[in-house]
Amino acid sequence: MNDSTILTFLFTDIEGSTSKWEEQPELMALAVARHDALLREAVQRQRGRIVKTTGDGIYAAFPNPADGLAAVIDIQLALLDPAATAGMSLAVRCGLHTGAVHARDDDYFGSTINRTARIMGAAHGGQVLVSQAIADLLRECLPAGVSLKDLGNVRLKGLATTETVFQVIHPKLYQNFPALRELEATPNNLPQQLTSFIGRERERDEIEELLESTRLLTLLGMGGLGKTRLSLQVATCVMDAYPDGIWFIDLQTIRDDSLVASETARVLGVREESGRPLLQTLAAHLKSRKLMLILDNCEQIADACASLADALLRGAAGLRILATSREVLRIAGECLYQLQPLPVPPDDERGLDAVHHYPGVALFLDRAREQQPSFELNARNLASVVTICRELDGIPLALELAAARVRSLSIEHIAQRLSDRFRLLGSGTRTAMPRHQTLAAMVDWSHQLLNDGERTLFECLAIFTGGFDLDGAQGVCGPALAEGDDVVGTLMGLVDKSLVMSIADSDRAAAGSNGSPIAATGEAMALPGRYRMLETIRAFALGKLDNSGLATETARRHAAYFLGLAERADEEIRGLRKPYWCARLTAEHDNLRAAMAWLNGQGGDTDAALRIGVKLAAFWRFQGHATEGRAYLREALAHPDAARFPRAHAGATLEAGILASFQGDNDEARAMGEASLALYRSLGRVSEESSVLIMLGVVLQSSGAFAEARVCHEQALAISRTLGAKAPQAICLVNLANVDMLRGDAAAARSGLLAALDVLAESGEGTASVYAHEMLGQLDLREGALATARERFVSAHALALRTGDVMQQAKITMLLGRTDIAVTDGDTGWTCLAQGLERLQRLAQKEETLLALDMAAEALQMRGDAAAATRVRAACNAARLRFKFHWPPMDRAVHERDESAAAALLGDAATADAHQQGSSWTLQQTVDFALERIAHATATAGSRPSSEDPVQRAPDASPPSPASARRSAQ
Numbered sequence: 009m010n011d012s013t014i015l016t017f018l019f020t021d022i023e024g025s026t027s028k029w030e031e032q033p034e035l036m037a038l039a040v041a042r043h044d045a046l047l048r049e050a051v052q053r054q055r056g057r058i059v060k061t062t063g064d065g066i067y068a069a070f071p072n073p074a075d076g077l078a079a080v081i082d083i084q085l086a087l088l089d090p091a092a093t094a095g096m097s098l099a100v101r102c103g104l105h106t107g108a109v110h111a112r113d114d115d116y117f118g119s120t121i122n123r124t125a126r127i128m129g130a131a132h133g134g135q136v137l138v139s140q141a142i143a144d145l146l147r148e149c150l151p152a153g154v155s156l157k158d159l160g161n162v163r164l165k166g167l168a169t170t171e172t173v174f175q176v177i178h179p180k181l182y183q184n185f186p187a188l189r190e191l192e193a194t195p196n197n198l199p200q201q202l203t204s205f206i207g208r209e210r211e212r213d214e215i216e217e218l219l220e221s222t223r224l225l226t227l228l229g230m231g232g233l234g235k236t237r238l239s240l241q242v243a244t245c246v247m248d249a250y251p252d253g254i255w256f257i258d259l260q261t262i263r264d265d266s267l268v269a270s271e272t273a274r275v276l277g278v279r280e281e282s283g284r285p286l287l288q289t290l291a292a293h294l295k296s297r298k299l300m301l302i303l304d305n306c307e308q309i310a311d312a313c314a315s316l317a318d319a320l321l322r323g324a325a326g327l328r329i330l331a332t333s334r335e336v337l338r339i340a341g342e343c344l345y346q347l348q349p350l351p352v353p354p355d356d357e358r359g360l361d362a363v364h365h366y367p368g369v370a371l372f373l374d375r376a377r378e379q380q381p382s383f384e385l386n387a388r389n390l391a392s393v394v395t396i397c398r399e400l401d402g403i404p405l406a407l408e409l410a411a412a413r414v415r416s417l418s419i420e421h422i423a424q425r426l427s428d429r430f431r432l433l434g435s436g437t438r439t440a441m442p443r444h445q446t447l448a449a450m451v452d453w454s455h456q457l458l459n460d461g462e463r464t465l466f467e468c469l470a471i472f473t474g475g476f477d478l479d480g481a482q483g484v485c486g487p488a489l490a491e492g493d494d495v496v497g498t499l500m501g502l503v504d505k506s507l508v509m510s511i512a513d514s515d516r517a518a519a520g521s522n523g524s525p526i527a528a529t530g531e532a533m534a535l536p537g538r539y540r541m542l543e544t545i546r547a548f549a550l551g552k553l554d555n556s557g558l559a560t561e562t563a564r565r566h567a568a569y570f571l572g573l574a575e576r577a578d579e580e581i582r583g584l585r586k587p588y589w590c591a592r593l594t595a596e597h598d599n600l601r602a603a604m605a606w607l608n609g610q611g612g613d614t615d616a617a618l619r620i621g622v623k624l625a626a627f628w629r630f631q632g633h634a635t636e637g638r639a640y641l642r643e644a645l646a647h648p649d650a651a652r653f654p655r656a657h658a659g660a661t662l663e664a665g666i667l668a669s670f671q672g673d674n675d676e677a678r679a680m681g682e683a684s685l686a687l688y689r690s691l692g693r694v695s696e697e698s699s700v701l702i703m704l705g706v707v708l709q710s711s712g713a714f715a716e717a718r719v720c721h722e723q724a725l726a727i728s729r730t731l732g733a734k735a736p737q738a739i740c741l742v743n744l745a746n747v748d749m750l751r752g753d754a755a756a757a758r759s760g761l762l763a764a765l766d767v768l769a770e771s772g773e774g775t776a777s778v779y780a781h782e783m784l785g786q787l788d789l790r791e792g793a794l795a796t797a798r799e800r801f802v803s804a805h806a807l808a809l810r811t812g813d814v815m816q817q818a819k820i821t822m823l824l825g826r827t828d829i830a831v832t833d834g835d836t837g838w839t840c841l842a843q844g845l846e847r848l849q850r851l852a853q854k855e856e857t858l859l860a861l862d863m864a865a866e867a868l869q870m871r872g873d874a875a876a877a878t879r880v881r882a883a884c885n886a887a888r889l890r891f892k893f894h895w896p897p898m899d900r901a902v903h904e905r906d907e908s909a910a911a912a913l914l915g916d917a918a919t920a921d922a923h924q925q926g927s928s929w930t931l932q933q934t935v936d937f938a939l940e941r942i943a944h945a946t947a948t949a950g951s952r953p954s955s956e957d958p959v960q961r962a963p964d965a966s967p968p969s970p971a972s973a974r975r976s977a978q
Contacts, residue, residue, distance in 0.1 A: 023133030099133025195253030207367025232405030291323030474598030882926030
């Protein structure tokens with residue numbers, strides 16, 4: 009974000025312009041046009057700039073206060089002559105203020121702008137008002153004959169703090185104006201706010217709009233969200249609509265229901281009448297008045313507040329009530345406004361400019377500067393500030409308590425100590441209510457308002473991480489509730505009391521997505537409704553759970569529930585319900601991780617620990633979590649008693665091998681495969697034996713052992729045919745075709761793939777279909793049939809989206825990009841190539857990443873960047889040796905062809921230097937270099953992006969160099 013700048017601002021407005029437009033529209037149009045020209049000339053003459061027009065006024069900026077004052081005096085003097093505005097007299101009110109602002113997109117932002125506008129709003133037509141800051145700077149250097157008249161300290165609409173306002177006195181200008189249009193003109197008892205209003209501007213505007221049509225609006229939310237502060241800010245902005253006043257009823261210390269009406273009467277100055285209920289007396293008093301009541305902190309006396317609001321609204325048509333509460337009042341006509349925490353940056357947001365614009369960060373920075381005026385966000389403390397704002401969930405009170413620590417702790421130390429947030433944030437402002445002085449007290453206040461059943465459920469729900477659905481809450485927490493307590497009803501009570509939040513569908517999709525398009529498919533959206541606790545609330549509840557004696561049993565039920573969910577998912581995730589289960593497990597990923605950690609650790613259940621890893625392995629592959637899955641399975645298999653559970657042990661060994669193969673670690677994959685094959689044969693599990701053979705075949709073909717690979721695939725195919733299992737048959741046929749491709753026998757590969765597609769049409773197996781179409785597309789590329797190849801890739805990409813196969817999505821995106829580069833040197837192809845390469849590396853797909861780098865090297869050499877292409881090829885060759893990957897003959901032929909061409913261009917010395925440099929790179933360094941060169945190619949590409957979907961646009965030109973299949977279906 010740009011550094012703040014000190015400027016002087018002028019706001020103007022024509023008083024009574026609406027009636028003039030109605031009465032004489034043609035003359036007013038001419039008058040305003042001349043008015044605009046007059047103001048523009050005066051501003052420019054004094055070195056100012058009109059930032060924008062505002063209705064019938066302007067908003068201008070000047071480098072210093074003297075220029076602003078000179079301009080505004082010139083304006084008012086010129087307007088004395090009606091001839092200057094086409095014969096129509098215009099009374100223009102003006103406000104002048106100076107202060108710090110931030111510049112963005114030819115505009116300025118900050119409290120200085122708001123204050124200038126409010127100062128102008130307090131003026132009358134023909135009057136010029138300036139702030140205390142202007143007066144302090146110009147008092148000793150005013151123009152001749154000009155003076156400043158002190159109009160006193162006033163409260164201005166929408167501002168948290170008062171302003172001392174001065175009127176500019178000039179001998180030729182009118183001087184005797186009515187009292188200022190200030191906040192105090194409307195009766196009220198609103199407490200003065202001592203801090204700036206930050207981060208709730210959108211909510212303020214929405215509430216103002218709702219109040220136009222709603223008679224009872226309840227600001228609902230947990231403690232510490234700033235409900236009271238927001239209600240007071242709204243009140244200052246809507247003063248003009250309530251000529252009989254806005255009255256603040258502070259209920260935070262009241263516990264007796266009978267005192268609610270009494271406190272309201274005291275604030276309004278209503279005396280109780282003998283023999284008449286006080287509510288009737290209040291209603292009669294309000295009947296003919298137009299005013300607003302703010303009922304603040306209703307939750308502990310919600311029934312009494314509901315009765316008061318209902319009675320008064322029925323008896324007083326001009327009454328509006330704005331209530332703040334942690335609990336719904338539940339009366340007819342109540343409109344709820346659910347206040348959320350302040351937005352904070354996502355975990356991966358590290359842009360200094362972008363972070364500044366998050367309201368949670370803005371509030372933290374403002375309050376931190378109150379403690380340490382020199383505090384600024386910079387590259388060094390950025391990560392810590394983001395961590396603090398995220399860990400504290402954007403809760404304003406928590407952010408303010410953390411900011412108060414800036415005086416005594418470094419920002420890094422504050423971020424590091426948030427794991428014990430209740431101790432760290434253990435004291436606040438002395439004058440605040442006790443429940444707002446510490447973070448623990450803030451949450452404990454809500455906890456005390458719960459009944460026994462709600463407390464039990466609240467504490468048990470803390471076991472969930474990343475949210476939960478109703479089925480999970482019933483399965484895990486239901487047994488802990490007393491007989492007669494209902495999970496659904498009790499949970500709704502916690503939602504109503506703002507301790508649990510319902511996650512909207514849009515939020516759920518965003519929270520559950522890991523970058524996979526599966527989250528956007530229609531099938532995946534039929535997920536159960538989800539709920540969550542803010543992390544601060546959950547930390548408090550978890551502490552209560554630990555002290556209750558229920559923690560171990562709750563964790564056991566949690567792990568059992570998610571093992572059951574993983575088992576249900578595994579039954580369907582390879583079929584038509586794959587999108588649903590990928591999305592469902594993604595939404596529950598944090599809970600699954602917690603369950604696995606408990607089973608592997610404190611729970612000590614080796615059998616369950618192995619089984620949950622087996623059941624989640626397909627999900628890990630499909631959704632790009634192979635590295636995490638391998639780490640978990642290694643830990644589970646390392647248990648000393650793992651061999652006591654032979655079937656689970658064999659399954660975990662197989663899945664660990666598949667994941668290793670998936671990431672190109674062939675030595676580990678082969679060892680795991682052979683171990684699991686021996687285990688399954690000892691158990692007589694023929695079906696699982698077929699799965700192991702398929703995996704071993706893939707590992708062997710990747711290493712170049714084609715004869716052994718074919719034996720494995722043929723044995724697996726024979727078993728599948730004996731069992732009548734269509735899907736495994738199709739997978740075996742695809743893998744056999746891949747062996748033929750890797751050997752260079754394109755005709756045999758095409759024949760095998762077409763046969764596999766016939767079987768796949770009967771089986772409904774989606775994953776193998778993706779591979780079959782992608783491999784046929786590669787064969788078409790080799791034969792120069794680019795349009796046909798692209799059609800195959802588009803079909804494969806659509807299947808990969810539907811099945812949620814993120815690795816294949818990335819690979820096919822890359823191949824589509826390579827195809828388009830061959831057709832036309834436009835940046836659409838380069839962009840797809842870069843996206844595919846980057847995602848394959850992020851998914852730790854070593855073999856597929858090398859394929860993408862091969863494609864990048866070919867494309868760069870076609871572009872004339874032979875030196876870069878040579879470096880990338882050298883790096884790929886070194887990586888294949890390290891990883892023991894087979895180098896297909898056709899790939900080697902392309903490599904040798906391009907190497908010769910590049911060497912002829914570069915010369916021996918430059919070629920040797922490129923080889924030496926590339927051979928020393930890690931895979932990540934190679935990817936980074938290739939992406940940098942692709943970005944350069946994109947910036948200088950021959951055509952600009954099309955508005956069409958790049959996956960759907962068809963090419964028609966010469967083929968690229970051939971590419972080989974790498975990974976097979978498993």
